[in-house]
Amino acid sequence: MTGRRKVLKVLYAPGALGPVELMRTLRPVADLVVAVPRPLRDDPGIAMLSQMLPPVFYDPDGPGPDMSGIDGVVTYSDSLVRTAADLAVRHGLPGQSPQTAVALTDKFVQRTTLAEHGVDAVRCALLRHPRDWERAVATVGLPAVVKPTVGSASRNTFPVTDAAAGAALVRELLTPGEGGAPERELILEEMLIGTDQGHHGDYCSVESIVADGKAVHLPLSKLRLVSPFREPGQFCPSHLDAAARAEVTDLADRALKALDFRWGVTHTEIKLTARGPRIIEVxxxxxxxxxxxxxxxxxxxxxxxxxxxxxxxxPPFTPPPEDRLAFQFSHLASPTSTCLVRVEGTDRLKKLPGVINHRLLLAPGRPMRPGVSTQELDMLNAVADDHDAMYSLLERVHHLLRFTVRLREEDGVEREVTLSGWELPSAAALKGERA
Structure with a gap:
């Protein structure tokens, strides 16, 4: 039928892309069918989505959602990358091969693939059992980083500088408990040491738009990491000079070719080291x-x-101009937080010059799971004339906001405390403390 609008299947899971942004941006592009894994049916984000466009639910262990009349499939979630690739291949749609999807979501496979193609050889080893520790640490050496082979949001990602402490950590993460083992499989990899970037983070990201294997790249700069490896914010355009930008975009381009990424948008994290840029992950x-x-x-x-x-x-990509500095910042919860009770000072914050918007990412009263995963409490979007003005605005924000949270003590008892932005872990990004 002439003029028929294309139909896009969106594999959706709650995360960094909210349902409002999804609907507002994609409805002009195509007719949408949103598919959600059935275990996420009761998530609050899905309830919000359902008010705008009722999703279809599918069994993640089955053949996947119905693809009748679908012209393309996309996801914005790590957990659904493999499903999207499988559906694209089975139905002859633009996307990745299942092998590429595995390499994008399995950190050990990715490291191995990049090394085999001569892109970046980072020492690494796989751990499936605590007894694998001695072999792994002998291969990788210390300092190192241990993390799940499949995971996101810095879940159970730890620096390791002591062999005995590393062995105990791996035993804790791989030993089954009442609810099973926290992780099924880990990777130990050499710790990449960044070079000083002044007040900024010692790593960056490269966002890539890839059509039929040809990519357009855009580097973004980051604020300092919060220990152990949590990200509080980023800004655009990048602070890197032309030569450094060329280096990081070339590395990202070679990585995508090695992984045989063909169609879509990617996010490559890169450490800025004395040996040049090194891949953190794609x-x-x-x-x-x-x-x-x-x-x-x-x-x-x-x-x-x-x-x-x-x-x-x-469609052609329009890069941001160099004369407009936009940035983001999220206050991060303490690893022992169990609940965000309330936030004060948001009305005054929103009146500050340069603030575009500020929103809570966690509803007050909603339970939180203690741990080292990145738990963002809020999101600030703002603009500034330069980097000094950006950090000055962030300092004012930290003075204005007060977060009341419940913290779990070592004895299991919970207590309610009110903390300023300066008393949260994310303040380390502004204090000049290195992760």
């Missing part, structure tokens, strides 16, 4: 909240581009 979806910061800086929507590429279309 993700088969856009980076968390990167679409917002790029759009506020004046660039094209990555959400829109990912959808268009899934449909086999490749």
């Amino acid at each position: 993700n088969g979806r856009m980076g968390g909240y990167t679409n917002e910061v790029i759009s506020h800086a004046g660039g094209s929507s990555l959400v829109m581009h990912a959808a268009c590429l899934a449909l086999g279309e490749n």
Whole structure:
């Protein structure tokens, strides 16, 4: 039928891309069918989505959602990258091969693939049982990083500088308990040591828009990491000079070719070391909240581009101008937090010059799971004339906001405390403390 609008299947899980942004951005692109794994049916984010477009639920262990009349499939979630690739291949749609999807989501397979193609050889070893520790640490050496082979949001990601402590940590993560083992499989990899970037983080990301294997790249700069490896914020355009930008984009490009990434948007994290840029990891979806910061800086929507590429279309990408500095910041919860009770000071914050918007990412009263995964409490989007003005605004924000949270003590007892932004772990990004 002439003029028929294309139909896009969106594999959706709650995360960095909210349902409002999803609907607003993608409805002009195509007719949408949103598919959600059935175990997520009761998630509050899915309830919000259902008010705008009722999703279809599917069994993640079955053949996947119905693809009748579908012209493309896209996801913005790590956990659904493999499903999207499988559906694209089975139905002849633009996307990745299942092998590429595995390499994008399995950190050991990814490290092995990049090394085999001569892109970046980072020492690493696989751990499936605590007894694997001695072999792994002999291969990798210390300092090192231990993390799940499949995971996101820095879940159970730890630096290791002592062999005995590392052995105990691996035993804790791989030994089954009442609810099973916290992790099924870990990777130990050499710790990449970054070079001083002044007040900024010693790593960056490269967002890539790839059509039929040809990529357009955009580097973003980061604020300092919060221990152990949690990300509090980012800004655009990057602070890197032209030569450094060329180095990181070339590395990202070679990595994507080695992984045989063909269609879509990717997020490559890169450490800025004395030996040059090194791959931290390549993700088969856009980076968390990167679409917002790029759009506020004046660039094209990555959400829109990912959808268009899934449909086999490749509209031109508009990069942000160099004269508009946009940035984001999230206050991060303490690893012992069990609940966000309330937040004070948001009304005054929103009146500050340069603030575009501020929102809570966690509803007050909703339980939190203690641990070292990145738990963002809120999201600030703002603009500034330069980096000094950016950090000055962030300091004012930290003075204005007060977070009342419940913390779990070592004896299991919970207590309610009120903390300023300066008393949360994320303040380390502004205090000059290195992760």
